[in-house]
Amino acid sequence: xxxxxMTNIVSxxxxxxxxxxxxxxxxxEAERYLCTSHAAVxxxxxDGKLINTVISYAGEGELPLKINNIPKSKFLIGSDELKCCxxxxxxxxxxxxxxxxxxxxxxxxxxxxxxxxxxYFAVFDVRNELCFDKVRMQxxxxxxxxxxxxxxxxxxxxxxxxxxxxxxxxxSSIGSGIMVFDKHGDEIYFENDVARKTDEVRRTIQKCVxxxxxxxxxxxxxxxDEETETERPIEHYDPESGLWFEIKFSDLTWIDGSAVIxxxxxxxxxxxxxxxxxxxxxxxxxxxxxxxRMKCELDLRNIIRDAVCSNQKGALMFIDLxxxxxxxxGLGHQYGDLLLQQIAAGLQGIPGLRGHCxxxxxxxxxxxxxxxxxxxxxxxxxxxxxxxNRPWYxxxxxxxxxxxxxxxxxxxxxxxxxxxxxxxxxxMYDAKRSGKNxxxxxxxxxxHNTVQRLDIENNMRQAVxxxxxxxxxxxxxxxxxVTKKCMSCEALVRWDSKALGFMGPGDFIPLAExxxxxxxxxxxxxxxxxxxxxxxxDKGYKDFHINVNLSVVQLLQQNVVENVGRILSRTxxxxxxxxxxxxxxxxxxxxxxxxxxxxxxxxxxPRIALDDFGTGYSSLNYIKQLxxxxxxxDKTFIDDIVEDEYAQAFVKLIVDLSKTIGTQIVVEGIxxxxxxxxxxxxxxxxxxxxxxxxxxxxxxFEFEYLGKVLNDNK
Ligand code: C2E
Ligand code: CA
Ligand code: CA
Numbered sequence: 001x002x003x004x005x006m007t008n009i010v011s012x013x014x015x016x017x018x019x020x021x022x023x024x025x026x027x028x029e030a031e032r033y034l035c036t037s038h039a040a041v042x043x044x045x046x047d048g049k050l051i052n053t054v055i056s057y058a059g060e061g062e063l064p065l066k067i068n069n070i071p072k073s074k075f076l077i078g079s080d081e082l083k084c085c086x087x088x089x090x091x092x093x094x095x096x097x098x099x100x101x102x103x104x105x106x107x108x109x110x111x112x113x114x115x116x117x118x119x120y121f122a123v124f125d126v127r128n129e130l131c132f133d134k135v136r137m138q139x140x141x142x143x144x145x146x147x148x149x150x151x152x153x154x155x156x157x158x159x160x161x162x163x164x165x166x167x168x169x170x171x172s173s174i175g176s177g178i179m180v181f182d183k184h185g186d187e188i189y190f191e192n193d194v195a196r197k198t199d200e201v202r203r204t205i206q207k208c209v210x211x212x213x214x215x216x217x218x219x220x221x222x223x224x225d226e227e228t229e230t231e232r233p234i235e236h237y238d239p240e241s242g243l244w245f246e247i248k249f250s251d252l253t254w255i256d257g258s259a260v261i262x263x264x265x266x267x268x269x270x271x272x273x274x275x276x277x278x279x280x281x282x283x284x285x286x287x288x289x290x291x292x293r294m295k296c297e298l299d300l301r302n303i304i305r306d307a308v309c310s311n312q313k314g315a316l317m318f319i320d321l322x323x324x325x326x327x328x329x330g331l332g333h334q335y336g337d338l339l340l341q342q343i344a345a346g347l348q349g350i351p352g353l354r355g356h357c358x359x360x361x362x363x364x365x366x367x368x369x370x371x372x373x374x375x376x377x378x379x380x381x382x383x384x385x386x387x388x389n390r391p392w393y394x395x396x397x398x399x400x401x402x403x404x405x406x407x408x409x410x411x412x413x414x415x416x417x418x419x420x421x422x423x424x425x426x427x428m429y430d431a432k433r434s435g436k437n438x439x440x441x442x443x444x445x446x447x448h449n450t451v452q453r454l455d456i457e458n459n460m461r462q463a464v465x466x467x468x469x470x471x472x473x474x475x476x477x478x479x480x481x482v483t484k485k486c487m488s489c490e491a492l493v494r495w496d497s498k499a500l501g502f503m504g505p506g507d508f509i510p511l512a513e514x515x516x517x518x519x520x521x522x523x524x525x526x527x528x529x530x531x532x533x534x535x536x537x538d539k540g541y542k543d544f545h546i547n548v549n550l551s552v553v554q555l556l557q558q559n560v561v562e563n564v565g566r567i568l569s570r571t572x573x574x575x576x577x578x579x580x581x582x583x584x585x586x587x588x589x590x591x592x593x594x595x596x597x598x599x600x601x602x603x604x605x606p607r608i609a610l611d612d613f614g615t616g617y618s619s620l621n622y623i624k625q626l627x628x629x630x631x632x633x634d635k636t637f638i639d640d641i642v643e644d645e646y647a648q649a650f651v652k653l654i655v656d657l658s659k660t661i662g663t664q665i666v667v668e669g670i671x672x673x674x675x676x677x678x679x680x681x682x683x684x685x686x687x688x689x690x691x692x693x694x695x696x697x698x699x700x701f702e703f704e705y706l707g708k709v710l711n712d713n714k
Contacts, residue, residue, distance in 0.1 A: 001032070001033055002033050002135070002139060002175070003174050003175040003176040003266055004176075004266060005029050005030065005032055005033040006139070006142065006174050007174065007176065007178075007248070007264050007266075008029050009026050009029050009030065009143060009146055010146065010171065010174075011250055011252075011262075012025055012026060012029075012146070012150070013146060013149065013150065014252050019150060019151060019154050020054065020055055022150055023041050023054065023055045023147060023150070024055050024057070026143060026146065026147060027039045027040070027041070027055060027056075027057040028057060030123075030139075030140075030143050031057055031059065033139065034123060034136065034139070034140075035059075036059070036105075036123050036124060036125040036130065037058070037059045037062045037124060037125045037126045037127055038056065038057060038058050038059065038062060038064075038065050038103075038123070038124040038125070038126065039056070039057045039121075039122065039123045039124065040053055040054075040055065040056035040057065040065065040067065040121075040122050040124070041053075041054045041055050041056075041111075041119055041120070041121055041122075041147060042054060042067060042119060042120040042122055043118065043119050044072065044117060044118055044119065044120075048072065049071060049072055050069050050070065050071060050072065051067060051069075051070045051071075051072055051075050051120070052067070052068050052069060052070075053065075053066075053067050053068055054119065062126065065101055065102070065103070065124060065126075066101075067101060074097060074100070075097065075108075081110065082107070082108070082109045082110070082141070083106075083107070083108045084106070084107045084108075084132065084137075085098060085105060085106050085107075086104065086105035086106075086129035086130060086131065087099070087104050087105070087129055088129045089129070089131075101124070102126055103124045103125065103126055104125055104126060104127065104128060104129050104130075105124070105125045105128065105129050105130040105131075106122060106123065106124045106125075107122065107123045107132060107137070107140055108120050108121075108122045108123075109121045109122070109140060109141060109144040111144055111147055111148045111151065112148065113148070113151055113152055114152075118151070119147070119148075119151065121140070121143060121144040121147055123140060171190070171192045174192060174194070175194065175266075176194060176264050176265060176266040176267070177191075177192065177194040177195035177198065177201035177202070177204075177205055177264065177265040177266075178190075178191065178192045178194070178195060178262065178263070178264045178265075179191040179192075179195045179202070179205045179206075179209070179262075179263050180260050180261070180262050180263075181209055181260060181261045181263065182258065182259075182260060182261075183251070183258075183259045183260060183261060184213060185209040185210055185212070185213040185261060189260055195265075199241075200238050200240065200241035200243055201245070201265050201267075203238065203240070204236055204238050204245050204247070204265050205247070205263050205265050207236075208234065208236055208247045208249075208263065208265075209249070209261060209263050212249055212261070213261075231248075231249055231250075233246050233247060233248045234246075234247050235247070235268065235272070236265075242269075243267055243269045244267070244268050244269045244271075244272040245265040245266060245267060245268060246265070246266045246268045247263060247264070247265050248263070248264045248266075249261055249262070249263050250262045282294060282295075283295035283298075285344075285358075285359040287337055287340060287341065287359070288340055288341050288343075288344035288345075288359050289341075289344065290344045290347075290348070290357050290358055290359045290365070291355075291357070291358045291359075292358060292359060292360075292361075293358065293359075293360045293361060295358065296358035296360065296366050296368070296421075297417050297418075297421075299356070299368060300316065300368060300417045300420065300421070301417050303368060303370055303371070303410075304410050304411060304415050304417065304420070306371065307371045307410060307411055308411050308415055310371065312371035312374065313371060313374050313409055313410070313411070313412065314368065314369055314370050314371045314374050314409065314410050315368075315369040315374060315377055315407055315408065315409045315410070316366060316367070316368055316369070316407070316408050316409075316410065316420050316421065316424045317366065317367040317368075317369065317380075317381070317384065317405055317406070317407050317424065317439075318360075318364070318365075318366055318405065318406045318407075318408075318421065318424035318425050318427070318428045319347075319364065319365040319366070319367070319384070319403050319404075319405045319428070320363060320364050320365075320403060320404050320405075320428050320432070321343070321363035321364075321401055321402075321403050322401070322402045322403060322404055322432070322436040322437055322585075323401075323402075323436075323513070323552055323553060323556075323585075324336070324339075324362075324363035324401065325363070325516070325553075326552060326553050326556040327339065327399065327401060327556075329556065330556045330593070331394065331395065331590075335394045335395060338394055339392055339394060339399070339401060340359070340363065342392050342393075343365070343387075343392070343401075344357065344359065344365070346387045347365060347367060347384070347387065350380065350383045350384065350387065351383070352369075352373045352376065352380060353367055353380065356368045356369070356370065366421070366424070367380075367384070374409075377407075381405075381407070381439060384405065384439075385405075385439065388401065388402050388403045388437075395590075397590050397591065397592070399590060400585070402436060402437035402585065403437070404428050404429075404431035404432040404436050404437065404438060404439070404440075405428055405431060405438075405439035405440070406423075406424040406425060406426065406427025406428030406429065406430065406431060406439070406440050406441075406442060407424060407427060407439060407440070407441045407442065408420050408421075408423035408424040408427060408441075408442040409441075409442075413442050413444065423442040424442060426442065427440045427441060427442040427443070428440070430446070432510045432514070433506065433507070433510050433511075434506070435506075435510075436510065437585070455499075455500065456500065456507075456508060456511060457511065457515060459497055459499050459500055460495075460508060460511065460512060460515065460517055461515070461517065463495070463497060464517045464520045464521060467498070468520070468521075468524050470495060470496055470497055470498065471493055471494070471495055471496075471521055471524055471525065472493070472494050472495075472496050472697065473491050473492070473493055473494075473525055473528045473529060473532070473698070474491075474492050474493075474494055474695035474696055474697055474701075475489040475490070475491055475492070475532075475546070475695060475696060475697075475698060475701040475705075476489055476490050476492060476688060476693060476694065476695035476696075477489050477688070477692050477693045477701070477705040477710070478490060478547070478666060478686055478687070478688045479686065479687050479688070479692045479710055480685060480686060481676075481679070481680045481684060481685055481686065481687055482685065483709070484709050484710050484711075485707065485708070485709050485710075486692070486705040486706065486707065486708055486710060487541075487543060487544055487545070487707065488544065488545045488546065488547065488579070488686075489546055489547070489701065489705070490546070490547040490548075490549075490581070490688060490695070491525060491528070491529035491532075491546050491547065491548050491549070492505065492549070492695045493505055493509075493521065493525045493549075494695075495507075495508050509551070513551055513552075513553045516553070518551045518553045518554060519551075519553065519554050519557060522549075522550060522551055522554045523554075523563065523567060525548060525549075526548050526550075526564065526567050527567050527570070527571060529546045529548045529578070530546075530548075530567060530568060530571035530573040530578060531571045531573070532546065532698050533545065533546040533573050533574075533577050533578065534571055534572055534573040534574075536702070536706060537573070537574060537577060540707075541706060541707045543577070544577065544706065544707060545576075545577040545578065545579055545607075546577065546578060546579070547579040547580075547581050547609060548578060548579070548580060548581065549581045549611065550580050550581065550582055551583075552582075552583060552585055552586040555582060555586050555597055556586075560597060560600075560601070561597065561600035561601055561604070564580070564601055564604060564606075565604045568604055568605065568606070574605075575604055575605025575606050576605055576606070576607075578605070578606040578607075579606060579607045579608070579609050579629070579630060580601055580606050580607070580608055580609065581609045581610075581611040581632065582598070582608065582609070582610060582611060583610075583611045583612050584610060584611070584612055584613060584615065591625065594626070595625075595626070595627075598626060598627060599627060602627060607629035607630060608626075608627065608628050608629055608630070609628070609629065609630035609631070609632055609666070610623065610626070610628050610630070610631045610632065611632050612632065612634045613631050613632055613633050613634055613654075614633055614634045614636065614637050614650070615634045615636060623661075624661055628663050629663060629664065630663060630664045630665075630666055631654065631658060631663050631664070631665055631666070632665075632666045632667075632668055632688075633651060633654060633665060633666070633667045633668065634668060634669070635668050635669025635689075636669075637650065637651060637667075638667060638668070638669045638670060638675055638679075638689075639669070641675060641678060641679070642674045642675060642678060648678070648682065651667065651679070651682055651684070652682050652683070655682055655683045655684060656683075664685065664686060665684055665685060665686065666686040666687070666688055667679050667684050667686070667687055667688070667689075668688045668689060669688075669689050669690075670687050670688070670689030670690075670691045670692070671689055671690050671691050672691060673691070675689075675691070676691055692705075692710055693705055693710075
């Protein structure tokens with residue numbers, strides 16, 4: 001700080017401004033270092049009797065001191081020597097003088113012009129009794145000598161010699177290195193002690209001056225004083241010493257009238273280190289060590305620009321973990337954190353991705369695929385998908401945590417940083433909506449409207465809070481292939497929103513899970529279904545039962561068992577007539593915990609069905625460990641079953657296995673008679689699908705399906 005201030009003050013020696021203007025700048029600079037409340041240059045009247053202010057400086061919030069027409073005898077001087085006073089440490093007389101100006105400490109230095117004391121440089125403080133150390137006193141002396149030199153120069157009209165001596169003295173005592181070169185940077189006119197004695201400083205200055213000369217020659221700029229004055233300092237790293245320097249140049253006229261380059265070098269290594277630390281903190285995610293959102297935007301800006309320039313393509317992949325919130329809540333934050341760290345390390349470990357993975361916050365990650373790697377993007381995507389297809393080890397157990405990913409490419413989708421991130425985010429959200437655990441490319445022709453998403457969000461919050469009846473439950477028949485009788489159904493929710501229209505679960509369940517509203521909606525559906533089941537049971541269909549879906553998010557609530565128990569008893573339904581459907585993705589995590597929850601639910605009376613079997617990871621071995629009553633084979637197996645022999649063999653295997661482990665099989669998504677006949681032949685007992693009927697409202701269901709024998713050539 002001191003050196004920087006002094007360098008600035010020294011550079012004012014060459015200024016062409018008026019004395020008052022220069023001195024004002026000097027005072028302001030000096031106070032940056034001294035930090036006292038006031039400073040002033042005072043003048044002695046020509047008769048030598050009175051003191052007047054020439055220029056004064058008052059710190060922020062301070063009133064200016066009024067020192068005008070003060071008899072010299074009443075001032076702080078006495079003799080024409082430097083004088084340092086503080087109210088607690090001076091004579092009565094001095095104390096009286098200080099108090100007359102409202103000052104508590106002062107340093108006053110006489111300034112001589114042509115051998116007579118003509119001015120004073122004075123530093124005051126109105127708040128404290130200051131005690132200046134040696135370094136500060138020397139600084140004050142140096143400043144006064146510069147003021148003296150400027151005044152003298154003005155008086156004697158460029159008395160170069162005196163300013164040279166002052167300059168040389170001062171430059172030598174400054175902590176930073178200073179060297180003066182001819183304007184070609186060849187000949188050294190002057191160097192101070194620091195430059196002479198410190199190799200790295202000398203080396204750095206010489207190198208920087210050479211480079212500057214070359215730079216200026218190339219730019220062929222006319223030597224324009226005003227422009228060079230505002231030249232920005234450069235930062236230079238000296239690899240040999242490992243030090244950083246800030247280098248400043250000024251073009252001055254030297255004592256002998258020749259044009260020179262003055263170059264100063266200040267060691268800023270410490271500052272740089274602090275800066276790097278701050279930069280690291282600003283650009284990195286503390287938890288995972290990945291870069292953060294800010295750095296992502298910074299990098300992306302550059303990478304997109306390069307891609308545009310070189311006419312190449314790159315991509316941004318936006319990854320959001322599925323149901324992380326609930327893993328986090330369920331296991332505790334420290335394990336959630338651990339999982340995030342493992343995922344971060346996993347992403348960084350994928351070839352080509354090191355240094356281009358970012359954590360955007362929460363459970364969101366971004367990967368930038370640079371143009372150089374874009375050709376291999378499908379491999380990269382495959383690797384990312386593979387990463388999430390294997391379990392993570394937490395608390396000694398295997399956990400699966402899937403992700404949904406959106407990919408946007410630049411510059412074709414957009415060349416704007418924020419837009420690209422938004423597009424990848426939207427594509428990610430589409431992946432979530434279509435069932436999670438998948439990826440999606442941004443498709444501009446699709447209407448992924450974030451406004452719409454917000455709209456849904458607000459409306460859903462409102463509906464859950466005050467219009468829960470907007471959610472309606474439909475029932476889809478499940479049919480016994482032997483008797484053709486419909487003795488059960490699945491409850492499927494719909495949202496009949498006043499504001500947004502009628503929506504299927506695919507349009508709002510993922511968002512409801514994401515927002516944590518699924519528990520309220522799910523409880524409502526369960527209660528409705530229980531009530532309906534009791535009504536139908538009471539009408540004489542004593543064994544008729546209803547399947548109800550439970551979201552993973554609901555299942556991971558601490559009080560899920562009590563909650564379900566409360567609803568069952570409140571509605572008075574026979575719990576044996578309720579089947580709770582849980583999805584594979586729940587069943588796959590932390591076996592111990594899953595077993596506890598499932599057993600807790602079973603103990604209340606309902607049966608348990610494993611939903612969407614075949615879409616996830618569960619091996620048959622795994623399923624054997626769960627106390628399941630029913631397995632529902634997913635529609636994806638059925639779609640091609642008529643042609644696909646593998647699918648046929650698979651379903652047959654499950655049917656056979658189910659007999660040995662005592663579970664029922666329900667096959668979903670039967671749409672035509674060929675599928676129906678084939679499954680019947682394989683030995684499937686229960687079927688659910690459009691072939692027999694779509695989900696319909698309760699009254700329609702009662703009319704068309706309840707307890708009915710259905711015609712199989714519908
Ligand atoms: P899911 O549990 O697998 O339900 C079966 C879905 O397949 C239903 O879609 C049903 O209408 C559809 N489906 C049945 N047969 C056929 C067929 O032959 N062809 C075709 N193309 N589709 C058929 P829906 O009602 O749109 O529900 C979708 C998903 O939303 C459900 O899949 C379930 O995961 C979820 N869901 C529905 N209601 C609830 C609920 O109350 N709570 C929770 N947590 N999830 C629900
Ligand atoms: Ca289901
Ligand atoms: Ca299903």
